[in-house]
Amino acid sequence: MASEIYAIISVVITIGVIISAKIIDHYKFKTLDGSYKALVVIILLVVIAEGVYLSINFDLLTYALETVTSLSAILIFAAFVYLNKLQNAASGISIALSTNIHVGAKIKIENHKGTIFKLGLTKTIIEMDEDKSRVWIPNKKFDEVLVSISSIKAKPSDYDLEKASVDN
Incomplete structure (x- = not known):
């Protein structure tokens, strides 16, 4: 029983x-x-x-x-x-919970400057300032290298509209 x-x-x-x-x-x-x-x-x-x-x-x-x-x-x-993917996923969850890292934030990582275009579970897409190209960065890089992020929040709606036009 x-x-x-x-x-x-x-x-x-x-x-x-x-x-x-x-x-x-x-x-x-x-x-x-x-x-x-x-x-x-x-x-x-x-x-x-x-x-x-x-x-x-x-x-x-x-x-x-x-x-x-x-x-x-x-x-x-x-x-x-799949250890690498698991580490990137853990870092992605950490990034999602962070108040400093968000879509539209200005970022400098390994001498590259850009704007966060999209946050993913295992990777983050950065739109580079100099040529508007997009770079995929594994999320665990945010734990491994020096990253500078601006604290100015951009309006997410601007990036959602751009993202929608790129995806279609």
Whole structure:
């Protein structure tokens, strides 16, 4: 009886975590391109963890323990393979939460000056001042090199209109 109660509590907590992640994504990361992909990965990991917990709790994985162990090893290997992307994604989330870095801000990075055109989960697009070309910068560069960002906020609507005309 106690295991059923714990299972119900676990499912309720899992649903709460998924709803919280969706709310955080919607309100905090709505301007960050690629955040939906990260949300899907987080939800998948939470659902898999819940499935494993329930399976162990009700002895459903007794015969498949080797499979679960193998899958864990594969996930760890995949984490090492995609380490660069994961680091860029973590930096992208940090950038999205920052109040100083936003679309339209003037930036100087590694002797290049420009304006932030678009923020993404793993990369930021800068429009260069000298020739109006666009440069993609991995987000972890913001943690590795000296970056100068102006504190003057440009009107985001100007950049949204330009972005819309470029995308179409």
